[in-house]
Amino acid sequence: MRKKELKLVVTFHTTADAMAMEKACKEYQVPGRIIPVPRAISAGCGLSWCAALDDREQIVSMMRRAGIEEEAMHECMV
Amino acid sequence: MNLSDSKKKLALAGVICGLVAACLAFLGNPANMAFCIACFIRDTAGALGMHQAEVVQYARPEIIGLVLGAFIISVGTKEYRSTGGSSPMIRFVLGMIIVIGSLVFLGCPLRMIIRMSAGDLNAWVALIGFILGVATGVFALKKGFSLGRAHAVNRVGGTMLPVIMVGILILALCSSVLKASETGPGSMHAPLIASLVGGLVFGAVAQKSRMCFAGSIRDVILMKNFDLFSVIAGLFVVMLVFNLATGRFVVGFDTPGIIAHSNHLWNILGMYTVGFAATLAGGCPLRQLILAGQGSSDSAVTVMGMFVGAALCHTLGIAASGTAMNAETQEIVAGAVPPHGKVACIVCIIVCFVIAFTNKRDEAK
Numbered sequence: 001m002r003k004k005e006l007k008l009v010v011t012f013h014t015t016a017d018a019m020a021m022e023k024a025c026k027e028y029q030v031p032g033r034i035i036p037v038p039r040a041i042s043a044g045c046g047l048s049w050c051a052a053l054d055d056r057e058q059i060v061s062m063m064r065r066a067g068i069e070e071e072a073m074h075e076c077m078v
Numbered sequence: 079m080n081l082s083d084s085k086k087k088l089a090l091a092g093v094i095c096g097l098v099a100a101c102l103a104f105l106g107n108p109a110n111m112a113f114c115i116a117c118f119i120r121d122t123a124g125a126l127g128m129h130q131a132e133v134v135q136y137a138r139p140e141i142i143g144l145v146l147g148a149f150i151i152s153v154g155t156k157e158y159r160s161t162g163g164s165s166p167m168i169r170f171v172l173g174m175i176i177v178i179g180s181l182v183f184l185g186c187p188l189r190m191i192i193r194m195s196a197g198d199l200n201a202w203v204a205l206i207g208f209i210l211g212v213a214t215g216v217f218a219l220k221k222g223f224s225l226g227r228a229h230a231v232n233r234v235g236g237t238m239l240p241v242i243m244v245g246i247l248i249l250a251l252c253s254s255v256l257k258a259s260e261t262g263p264g265s266m267h268a269p270l271i272a273s274l275v276g277g278l279v280f281g282a283v284a285q286k287s288r289m290c291f292a293g294s295i296r297d298v299i300l301m302k303n304f305d306l307f308s309v310i311a312g313l314f315v316v317m318l319v320f321n322l323a324t325g326r327f328v329v330g331f332d333t334p335g336i337i338a339h340s341n342h343l344w345n346i347l348g349m350y351t352v353g354f355a356a357t358l359a360g361g362c363p364l365r366q367l368i369l370a371g372q373g374s375s376d377s378a379v380t381v382m383g384m385f386v387g388a389a390l391c392h393t394l395g396i397a398a399s400g401t402a403m404n405a406e407t408q409e410i411v412a413g414a415v416p417p418h419g420k421v422a423c424i425v426c427i428i429v430c431f432v433i434a435f436t437n438k439r440d441e442a443k
Contacts, residue, residue: 015224016438016439034301
């Protein structure tokens with residue numbers, strides 16, 4: 001079983017925002033992957049973006065450029 | 079207990095829900111309808127007089143229990159969030175579509191899994207349609223489909239559906255105003271208290287595990303993530319063991335007495351409609367009840383759409399009939415989807431496509 005690590009998890013207001021994030025990250029070559037929102041964060045069933053903690057600044061900057069608004073940014077074991 | 083931090087625990091959540099469904103089937107719920115959201119909403123709509131089909135009228139305590147179970151546990155664990163305002167009328171229509179598709183197939187995704195576990199090959203055929211429907215919804219999501227964000231609303235707003243459920247429960251317990259079938263599926267049910275407790279447990283576990291039939295397929299297609307799928311697998315295994323142990327496992331198509339039909343095209347299209355609409359609405363019929371219980375007014379509106387859709391199915395002759403044995407001639411009479419049902423199903427699919435490709439993220443902001 002894969003060992004869980006502390007990661008940066010970005011949540012969004014809508015699933016469409018998460019999909020837009022995935023597209024933008026591919027376009028700007030920003031690291032990370034799309035995952036279901038971890039249960040520890042929410043009882044909802046949306047999607048979130050998961051990346052290494054070190055990538056935070058790069059991700060925030062890219063989101064500003066692409067016009068994607070986050071709901072929240074969490075650090076949690078994934 | 080955390081039911082969501084590993085696939086094994088998620089599968090355990092499915093096992094618990096499977097045991098609840100098996101117990102209710104053993105205690106009197108209709109064969110292979112042990113726990114069906116669409117059928118039970120249709121029965122409850124009938125009990126409220128929203129349709130006049132005398133064989134499917136009974137205020138199912140399971141529906142009440144599901145909403146209240148999710149409500150109680152979300153309040154208890156501080157996960158209750160009163161939200162709303164995400165395209166409510168579109169969600170109402172999607173709720174109607176979900177139930178119309180379900181009643182063309184004769185069951186929601188939960189019952190499809192239960193029927194699959196009993197060897198009903200019609201349900202395995204319908205699974206093809208359900209997966210294709212969810213895949214179409216995922217395609218729309220990738221193309222930017224959005225119903226807009228939900229906002230925090232007055233805390234009391236999210237309690238409306240749980241309060242309505244309490245009202246129905248009080249009417250069922252303290253009055254004779256609700257209609258109740260004397261024959262047919264509506265007359266077959268577990269004792270009220272068992273159904274209510276079963277619903278409460280199922281609702282609480284479904285809230286903790288985020289059980290969702292459309293969501294599980296969506297996550298597999300989108301991310302190759304099998305977390306939600308493991309919940310469904312757990313439920314399937316328990317029901318399979320129950321059916322094998324009690325002699326209810328019969329492999330076949332034209333099986334009388336299980337409330338199913340063998341119109342393959344319409345089994346596929348019925349569940350295609352459900353999978354597509356549920357992905358657009360953000361959850362299967364069960365998930366809509368759970369989300370409504372934990373405070374989502376958007377899901378509560380979807381549930382209201384499901385009630386109206388169920389009533390329309392029996393008022394306008396849309397619902398399919400199940401294969402049955404003629405008591406006098408002992409001949410098998412094949413179940414079928416009526417012409418109105420076929421037209422309604424096609425219209426629902428067209429409406430899903432219009433909703434899916436005209437509601438874009440850029441406009442929803």
